[in-house]
Amino acid sequence: MEPLTSPGTSSAQPPALSDQPLAVALAGMAALAAAMGIGRFAFTPLLPMMLHDGVVTLAGGSWLATANYLGYLIGALACMALPWVAPRARQVWHAARLARWGLVATVLLTLGMALPLPATWPALRFAAGVASALVFLNVSVWCMVRLVALGKPALGGLIFCGPGLGIVLTGLSASAMVALQWPAAAGWAVFGVLSLGLCAAIWPVLHGVALAPSAAGAAHASGGALPGHGPWARTGLTLAYGLAGLGYIVTATFLPVIARAALPAGSPWPDLFWPLFGAGVALGAALSTRTPAAWDRRWLLMAAYAVQAAAIALSLVWPGPAGFALGSLLLGLPFTAITFFALQEARRVWPSAGDSFPGLLTAAYGIGQIAGPPMVAWMLHRTATQGEGFVYGLAVAAAALVLGAALYAGMAWRWPLQTQPRS
Numbered sequence: 001m002e003p004l005t006s007p008g009t010s011s012a013q014p015p016a017l018s019d020q021p022l023a024v025a026l027a028g029m030a031a032l033a034a035a036m037g038i039g040r041f042a043f044t045p046l047l048p049m050m051l052h053d054g055v056v057t058l059a060g061g062s063w064l065a066t067a068n069y070l071g072y073l074i075g076a077l078a079c080m081a082l083p084w085v086a087p088r089a090r091q092v093w094h095a096a097r098l099a100r101w102g103l104v105a106t107v108l109l110t111l112g113m114a115l116p117l118p119a120t121w122p123a124l125r126f127a128a129g130v131a132s133a134l135v136f137l138n139v140s141v142w143c144m145v146r147l148v149a150l151g152k153p154a155l156g157g158l159i160f161c162g163p164g165l166g167i168v169l170t171g172l173s174a175s176a177m178v179a180l181q182w183p184a185a186a187g188w189a190v191f192g193v194l195s196l197g198l199c200a201a202i203w204p205v206l207h208g209v210a211l212a213p214s215a216a217g218a219a220h221a222s223g224g225a226l227p228g229h230g231p232w233a234r235t236g237l238t239l240a241y242g243l244a245g246l247g248y249i250v251t252a253t254f255l256p257v258i259a260r261a262a263l264p265a266g267s268p269w270p271d272l273f274w275p276l277f278g279a280g281v282a283l284g285a286a287l288s289t290r291t292p293a294a295w296d297r298r299w300l301l302m303a304a305y306a307v308q309a310a311a312i313a314l315s316l317v318w319p320g321p322a323g324f325a326l327g328s329l330l331l332g333l334p335f336t337a338i339t340f341f342a343l344q345e346a347r348r349v350w351p352s353a354g355d356s357f358p359g360l361l362t363a364a365y366g367i368g369q370i371a372g373p374p375m376v377a378w379m380l381h382r383t384a385t386q387g388e389g390f391v392y393g394l395a396v397a398a399a400a401l402v403l404g405a406a407l408y409a410g411m412a413w414r415w416p417l418q419t420q421p422r423s
Contacts, residue, residue, distance in 0.1 A: 037166010071129025073366030080359025157289030164281025171275035245368025280332025304334030
């Protein structure tokens with residue numbers, strides 16, 4: 001009988017998509033593009049459209065942003081607590097399953113914002129924050145562990161290109177919608193359909209339990225004898241990462257509004273600053289994959305905070321098209337690189353904590369984000385002009401980043417990485 005396969009071919013089945021490192025990294029990228037770039041950050045380019053439509057005020061927009069960040073905090077806290085409170089449930093509701101449900105929720109909640117039911121919008125934005133935290137934490141953990149198991153940990157940086165690419169997509173799309181005079185509701189509907197398409201691409205890859213290949217080694221590394229692995233180092237990392245949430249949020253949330261207030265009416269530039277921010281996010285995440293593993297992540301984080309603080313200062317001292325454009329690019333450049341480096345540092349400082357310590361870091365970041373929009377709303381209410389209120393908000397954001405950079409410098413000086421003795 002003739003063989004069923006032709007000469008030169010193999011009857012072996014091709015590896016599953018979840019066993020292909022590039023497919024895992026691209027699925028993580030698409031998941032974060034949907035949950036973060038669309039589910040969370042589509043609100044920023046759509047806020048000016050909502051203001052133009054008269055369906056929300058600037059103060060109301062601030063509270064909608066706060067509801068989203070509060071949901072993000074609750075989602076992060078839930079992810080942090082689940083392995084400790086209900087370890088058996090965590091085995092059933094593993095990272096891939098939670099991420100899938102979070103993606104489904106992202107699609108439905110984004111589409112829900114297109115409905116003319118403004119009374120439901122705070123609840124929808126809150127729930128979208130919960131969903132984005134579920135996706136972000138669980139996709140990050142699943143993909144990074146899977147890539148380590150497949151021997152390609154450096155591809156983990158590609159995952160964090162997702163938010164930037166999603167921001168570019170939503171920003172350019174919103175610019176086109178403004179030019180076509182579409183209402184904000186149409187924008188929410190379009191972005192809901194886009195997130196549905198991304199979820200369909202992710203679905204065949206994101207499944208199963210990702211097992212770390214060296215859990216025993218990680219547990220050994222968590223011994224309390226190593227410098228910089230104790231509670232003070234963990235507290236410092238948590239505080240510094242929380243300051244990053246406050247540091248970027250004022251500019252990231254209100255960038256189009258700030259630019260429209262500072263530039264002449266009818267200027268096309270404000271619609272381009274948010275996509276520039278997203279392009280910086282994607283570029284910075286890609287560059288983060290090229291950093292040598294031996295480099296101290298704390299010094300990299302300090303540099304990243306300094307770049308974001310300089311970007312905010314640039315928008316204050318150079319409030320024109322060039323200043324906003326360069327500031328937007330620089331603000332985005334270290335945005336998800338900060339997350340990538342912080343998660344790597346979290347694994348080094350407390351490897352035995354599993355998903356819980358990354359969840360705590362994300363919760364601290366969420367607290368920083370929650371503080372930002374109400375702070376700006378309070379300053380807008382207390383100052384004579386809107387521009388003055390934004391100046392004060394941006395100054396506080398830059399100061400938070402400078403303080404975070406100082407914390408990393410202090411930790412790196414106090415607990416330097418151990419070097420191998422020369423033979």
